[in-house]
Amino acid sequence: SNLAQKVYLIVRKDYLRASKVMQKRVMDKDNITILFNTNTLGLFGSEFLEGAHLVEHVGTDKERKFDINIDGFFLAIGHNPNTEIFKGQVDLDAQGYVVVSGGSTATSVPGVFAAGDVADPHYQQAISAAGTGCRAALDAERFIMESQS
Ligand SMILES: Cc1cc2nc3c(=O)[nH]c(=O)nc-3n(C[C@H](O)[C@H](O)[C@H](O)COP(=O)(O)OP(=O)(O)OC[C@H]3O[C@@H](n4cnc5c(N)ncnc54)[C@H](O)[C@@H]3O)c2cc1C
Numbered sequence: 001s002n003l004a005q006k007v008y009l010i011v012r013k014d015y016l017r018a019s020k021v022m023q024k025r026v027m028d029k030d031n032i033t034i035l036f037n038t039n040t041l042g043l044f045g046s047e048f049l050e051g052a053h054l055v056e057h058v059g060t061d062k063e064r065k066f067d068i069n070i071d072g073f074f075l076a077i078g079h080n081p082n083t084e085i086f087k088g089q090v091d092l093d094a095q096g097y098v099v100v101s102g103g104s105t106a107t108s109v110p111g112v113f114a115a116g117d118v119a120d121p122h123y124q125q126a127i128s129a130a131g132t133g134c135r136a137a138l139d140a141e142r143f144i145m146e147s148q149s
Pocket of ligand 1: 115116125126129
């Protein structure tokens with residue numbers, strides 16, 4: 001909202017789950033419009049994004065389809081790690097994060113290393129994800145070197 005003329009926050013429910021202080025920051029911004037009870041049906045545009053097809057109050061007598069004009073779309077739904085495909089392959093914690101041992105990137109399977117948000121329930125920042133990427137690469141290199149010796 002500091003960079004764009006106008007921001008729409010499309011919220012499927014009729015409330016925000018963020019902390020009160022974060023909600024207030026959004027509400028206080030003149031250029032943010034919150035669209036509650038709204039789902040995105042699709043995006044449209046020829047060469048670049050030009051808008052989104054939306055529907056509000058799905059499944060009720062107030063259901064209404066409408067379009068908004070936008071030139072950027074940021075998808076952020078939920079905080080569940082996308083680790084379904086690793087289930088039964090490497091150890092995951094109760095929330096689905098890949099379990100790494102100690103301060104390393106080693107998973108429960110020798111030679112498999114985890115980096116980034118999937119193994120980080122706490123920080124989930126670009127720089128910490130990149131840092132663990134570096135560590136995983138070094139751990140993998142060391143693993144290969146030691147396997148060959
Ligand atoms: C709205 C938002 C704002 C953020 N703002 C900041 C910020 O200001 N500063 C900051 O430091 N961090 C911010 N973050 C967090 C930051 O984006 C993440 O911490 C970082 O991107 C994590 O990197 P990653 O490589 O672990 O995961 P991701 O960047 O999520 O990369 C995972 C990749 O794996 C791909 N993938 C998923 N499943 C499969 C599959 N089955 N096969 C192949 N590929 C697959 C995905 O498409 C994706 O490209 C923000 C995040 C969000 C959502």
